[in-house]
Amino acid sequence: MGDGPYGRGGLRATASRRYSLLPLRIFLGVTFIYAGLDKLTDSQFMSASGTGSVGEMMRGVRDTSAIPALVDLALKNPEGFGYAIGFGEVAVGIGTLIGLLARLAALGGALISLSLWLTVSWSSDPYYYGNDLIYLMAWLPLVLAGAPFLSVDAALAARRRRTL
Numbered sequence: 001m002g003d004g005p006y007g008r009g010g011l012r013a014t015a016s017r018r019y020s021l022l023p024l025r026i027f028l029g030v031t032f033i034y035a036g037l038d039k040l041t042d043s044q045f046m047s048a049s050g051t052g053s054v055g056e057m058m059r060g061v062r063d064t065s066a067i068p069a070l071v072d073l074a075l076k077n078p079e080g081f082g083y084a085i086g087f088g089e090v091a092v093g094i095g096t097l098i099g100l101l102a103r104l105a106a107l108g109g110a111l112i113s114l115s116l117w118l119t120v121s122w123s124s125d126p127y128y129y130g131n132d133l134i135y136l137m138a139w140l141p142l143v144l145a146g147a148p149f150l151s152v153d154a155a156l157a158a159r160r161r162r163t164l
Contacts, residue, residue, distance in 0.1 A: 018149050021141055029097025036089030046082045054082035064123035071119050088112055099151020106142035113139060
């Protein structure tokens with residue numbers, strides 16, 4: 001096929017490679033910002049006990065989680081755990097969306113998703129009903145590739161190249 005518009009070096013192939021992870025970045029960034037803000041603004045969720053609280057949720061999954069000790073750790077201070085998850089999700093979402101320290105942000109998202117999968121959604125049956133595993137897998141390409149285009153990281157890298 002050569003180097004025409006449909007060949008290896010063509011415009012379409014370059015654009016496809018360059019921007020292929022952008023929809024995933026936007027989706028995960030917006031979703032994690034929303035999820036974090038939703039938690040942080042819900043006083044009922046940020047309680048140690050009561051219907052809909054992080055404490056009640058953690059007590060409800062303790063005996064079915066893959067790592068009960070992780071749930072026990074969260075139960076030592078449910079409000080603190082809720083705030084840590086909420087602020088973590090917002091930070092990960094912003095970093096991913098604007099592409100600032102994108103690999104680190106994606107690693108943070110993967111670790112949040114992994115911890116939620118091993119605790120909250122571990123007992124989902126069949127396993128693919130638990131969305132935390134899917135989020136974990138969605139983060140992995142961004143951990144590997146980062147945000148090389150349309151990102152703060154790319155702008156900073158270009159600036160460094162110009163000053164050398």
